[in-house]
Amino acid sequence: MKRTVLIxxxxxxxxxxxxxxxxxxxxxxPTPAEGKIVFHTRLQIVPDAKAYEARxxxxxxxxxxxxxxxxxxxxxxxxxxxxxxxxxxxxxxxFMFLAVSFAGVWLAxxxxxxxxxxxxxxxxxxxxxxxxxxxxxxxxxxxxSFYWRNLPENLxxxxxxxxxxxxxxxxxxxxxxxxxxxKNPKKPGEE
Amino acid sequence: MPPSYMERAANISIAGWSGTTESARVRxxxxxxxxxxSACLSAxxxxxxxxxxxxATVFLFAGPHNWFEARYFxxxxxxRFGRSRxxxxxxxAGIFVLTLAYVSLPLLYYTNVWxxxxxxxxxxxxxxxxxxxLGALVLLxxxxxxxxxxxxxxxxxxxxxxxNWLAPDLFSLGIVYLHPLVALWFLDRHLRRTRPxxxxxxxxxxxxxxxxxxxxxxxxxxxxxxADDNGLFWRITQHAGAELLPNISSHLLVSxxxxxxxxxxxxxxxxxxLIGATGAVWSVKAIPLARRRRGWPKLIGAVLVCxxxxxxxxxxxxxxxYPLTRDLYFAxxxxxxxxxxxxxxxxx
Numbered sequence: 001m002k003r004t005v006l007i008x009x010x011x012x013x014x015x016x017x018x019x020x021x022x023x024x025x026x027x028x029x030p031t032p033a034e035g036k037i038v039f040h041t042r043l044q045i046v047p048d049a050k051a052y053e054a055r056x057x058x059x060x061x062x063x064x065x066x067x068x069x070x071x072x073x074x075x076x077x078x079x080x081x082x083x084x085x086x087x088x089x090x091x092x093x094x095f096m097f098l099a100v101s102f103a104g105v106w107l108a109x110x111x112x113x114x115x116x117x118x119x120x121x122x123x124x125x126x127x128x129x130x131x132x133x134x135x136x137x138x139x140x141x142x143x144x145s146f147y148w149r150n151l152p153e154n155l156x157x158x159x160x161x162x163x164x165x166x167x168x169x170x171x172x173x174x175x176x177x178x179x180x181x182x183k184n185p186k187k188p189g190e191e
Numbered sequence: 192m193p194p195s196y197m198e199r200a201a202n203i204s205i206a207g208w209s210g211t212t213e214s215a216r217v218r219x220x221x222x223x224x225x226x227x228x229s230a231c232l233s234a235x236x237x238x239x240x241x242x243x244x245x246x247a248t249v250f251l252f253a254g255p256h257n258w259f260e261a262r263y264f265x266x267x268x269x270x271r272f273g274r275s276r277x278x279x280x281x282x283x284a285g286i287f288v289l290t291l292a293y294v295s296l297p298l299l300y301y302t303n304v305w306x307x308x309x310x311x312x313x314x315x316x317x318x319x320x321x322x323x324x325l326g327a328l329v330l331l332x333x334x335x336x337x338x339x340x341x342x343x344x345x346x347x348x349x350x351x352x353x354x355n356w357l358a359p360d361l362f363s364l365g366i367v368y369l370h371p372l373v374a375l376w377f378l379d380r381h382l383r384r385t386r387p388x389x390x391x392x393x394x395x396x397x398x399x400x401x402x403x404x405x406x407x408x409x410x411x412x413x414x415x416x417x418a419d420d421n422g423l424f425w426r427i428t429q430h431a432g433a434e435l436l437p438n439i440s441s442h443l444l445v446s447x448x449x450x451x452x453x454x455x456x457x458x459x460x461x462x463x464x465l466i467g468a469t470g471a472v473w474s475v476k477a478i479p480l481a482r483r484r485r486g487w488p489k490l491i492g493a494v495l496v497c498x499x500x501x502x503x504x505x506x507x508x509x510x511x512x513y514p515l516t517r518d519l520y521f522a523x524x525x526x527x528x529x530x531x532x533x534x535x536x537x538x539x
Contacts, residue, residue, distance in 0.1 A: 092354075
């Protein structure tokens, strides 16, 4: 009995100490807020021997789009809003389950070939949509880094390079940063 | 059959028939021209001055079109429900409860019963009730004829409920844009019954609708959004979905909505009364509840006169405080949107 009491007391002490131990864990660093891509456009990098300062030229239309995008970036997209609402996601799932179940009951109880044809048509339509999506994605073209692969050489030669560009709005006040996708850039002295 | 009879039949002059056919053709042509001209004029006006036309049309036609709809529904209401008793019981109960719930939603919101973040859930709940009510009506209507199997309505209703819970705001906006098109369906059913020779021309004219909409989208897609700097303009752009679809020009949204509304008003106020769907406007004899033995002609007449007073009251309200009257009107007008469902189902 005495032994049991001792073990219980030790266990309780251990459990209580865990609270203090947990309390001493360093506060997690706040995860930096991620940027949000608001639209896609094209960028051309042009070396200019006569220029004294780097210049960023933005067309009036692009500037307008950036303004509109930054104004609406505070609003969440429907997908984001949905992901935050578990009630709505669950309700949508329940109703989708009911829809599929009763569609099966309808097909099973209706002996009409016409209904079976409609169902087969719907399934074929979905397959067609899926196949089209795969084909379109397969023909989506080379990745963005392909267009930027000759940037270092072109800069050396004084030639321009152009490629796709995502305008991303990031938090903070660090000015403007250009990230160029260069796959396996050659290190100096590697040639 | 004696040969003399055959001779008589052969000698019947068809001159009169050809004349009738010719006049019928002229009437169909006239009807087609009016339809096309009205649709094109509506699209042009809605694209040119969307906000101004929206204010003017709601002011002028919102009340009268409700009166014409109410009169039409009274005409379509059978004197005795018979086998349709359950159908009409569910229909009227649904219209009453759903309207009450819809009107109380903003009232509950402004009394802080729930927060703004729960607003989409409340809207999704109301939309679900609406869909379940519509599904029940379709099933009840299907049961009235043993040859119909309308069980498909159940999975379709649940699928729509699922979509509604994914994006309740967009679903409600869909109702705003789809409701005016229901009037086109009413006209189709009526022409099929009363003017079958006009139906083909009408359905061909309907093909013009997607073309006009596509033209409006192409023309207005890149136009700058409308200046919604005052309360009224802001309400109109919000009603058309400017906040939900920020990447689409509000000019396009408002123009499209106004165009569809113009068609809706035109059908209820002009087209259906002209083809005799509502009977003589001043007479209650065409209404079964007033016509039947021991009917209520005086009560029906009083209801219609009261309706005219409400229309006049609405005009006075619009003149005194347009934004407030507009808000009140669109909150209560949900009743007429729902009332269309059972009467349309009765015609299918």
